[in-house]
Amino acid sequence: MSSFSALWTQFFPPRNGAPLTESNLPSQAGRVFIVTGGSSGLGFELTRILYHAGGKVYVLTRSKEHAEDAFTRIQSSQSKRRENAPEQDATNTQGSLEFIHMDLTDFTTIKTAACEFLEREGPDGRLDVLFNNAGTGAVKDAPPTRQGLEYHFAVNSLGPYLLTQLLIPILSSTVRKSPQDSVRVVWPASCLVDLGSPKTGIRKEFLQNTESVKDQNELYSTSKTATWFVASEFARRQANTGIVQIAGNPGNYITNIWRSTSRLLYYVLWPILRDPVHGAETYLWMGFSQSVTMDDAVAGRYAICDGRWHPGQREDLLLALRSVEEGGSGRAAEYFDWCAEKVRDFLQ
Numbered sequence: 001m002s003s004f005s006a007l008w009t010q011f012f013p014p015r016n017g018a019p020l021t022e023s024n025l026p027s028q029a030g031r032v033f034i035v036t037g038g039s040s041g042l043g044f045e046l047t048r049i050l051y052h053a054g055g056k057v058y059v060l061t062r063s064k065e066h067a068e069d070a071f072t073r074i075q076s077s078q079s080k081r082r083e084n085a086p087e088q089d090a091t092n093t094q095g096s097l098e099f100i101h102m103d104l105t106d107f108t109t110i111k112t113a114a115c116e117f118l119e120r121e122g123p124d125g126r127l128d129v130l131f132n133n134a135g136t137g138a139v140k141d142a143p144p145t146r147q148g149l150e151y152h153f154a155v156n157s158l159g160p161y162l163l164t165q166l167l168i169p170i171l172s173s174t175v176r177k178s179p180q181d182s183v184r185v186v187w188p189a190s191c192l193v194d195l196g197s198p199k200t201g202i203r204k205e206f207l208q209n210t211e212s213v214k215d216q217n218e219l220y221s222t223s224k225t226a227t228w229f230v231a232s233e234f235a236r237r238q239a240n241t242g243i244v245q246i247a248g249n250p251g252n253y254i255t256n257i258w259r260s261t262s263r264l265l266y267y268v269l270w271p272i273l274r275d276p277v278h279g280a281e282t283y284l285w286m287g288f289s290q291s292v293t294m295d296d297a298v299a300g301r302y303a304i305c306d307g308r309w310h311p312g313q314r315e316d317l318l319l320a321l322r323s324v325e326e327g328g329s330g331r332a333a334e335y336f337d338w339c340a341e342k343v344r345d346f347l348q
């Protein structure tokens, strides 16, 4: 088990402890980002910060209406950079915002969205950081997706896995024209990785038959553990590409993620939920901090709010990251291969 202190610090992180914030993020002018689900919650705050830092931000999400509303709010918002940067600071240039439709419950739209992105960027295009932010909370009796897949896994893990695979070529070509370890993929997990996932993170029976698990809270927790397994496996298997893939718990926030959860649970948790800007600050650390390196990614290190490493994950989860030959359970590798099989038709 994770220690009590490891959990406590994820619910009550040090005040003003974020190493990277809107105020001190270096200029992102000339860099290109994808924020999935950038119309709400953590993704909205992240998109707003990147826009004011001069980045070109593509928001891939399911609702054009929500994205357009978010863009209007972002474009009319005041940058906190101006309050802190001198008048002549060239970093005060705004970036740009682009919407591309993508619904993670339908893999055909993921492929179309990736193609649309590549077309808009053109042959000399780039992708500096892919933030696989979009996700669902626990949904009771969620229906299977268009491709007949389990809902939580499709939205939180398989869909983002497919999107990432489709974008590996442009991420790799961006690595060749960028500083070392600066091209990244960021994966949000949850405190429920520590608290709610079964032994070894994902049950073997689930991979054999996804209908063997019915409880929506386990499905949510496990689909989040899956993001960590995927990030770690990508980093280990594709270290030669130079793409740093990092997963971690962004923290606990007041956002729309709770709309599918029981009102009672929401009100019980409400006192400890924070402003989602701190979740975006966690993403900034995972996406931009120079203290996050390829060695960390290959080692499967796991970030926590508001920009720190987890002080000590559960032993069974750490063993899942290691192969049987290395003394582990090999569950992360097994899951990665399972994902490859599930999305195979969309990678051709």
Ligand SMILES: NC(=O)c1ccc[n+]([C@@H]2O[C@H](COP(=O)([O-])OP(=O)(O)OC[C@H]3O[C@@H](n4cnc5c(N)ncnc54)[C@H](OP(=O)(O)O)[C@@H]3O)[C@@H](O)[C@H]2O)c1
Residues within 6 Å of the ligand: 036, 037, 038, 039, 040, 041, 042, 043, 060, 061, 062, 063, 066, 102, 103, 104, 105, 132, 133, 134, 135, 136, 137, 155, 188, 189, 190, 191, 249, 250, 251, 252, 253, 254, 255, 256, 257, 258, 276
């Ligand atoms: N809030 C927390 O306490 C917390 C804690 C741990 C982890 N996280 C993780 O942080 C990430 C962001 O969550 P949030 O709290 O900011 O939630 P949110 O406010 O509900 O935002 C989620 C975003 O994802 C989009 N989205 C949802 N389902 C989608 C689908 N099928 N296809 C495409 N886009 C979809 C939503 O689009 P719509 O606008 O159309 O709904 C929205 O833009 C999630 O991965 C979540 O699991 C959140």
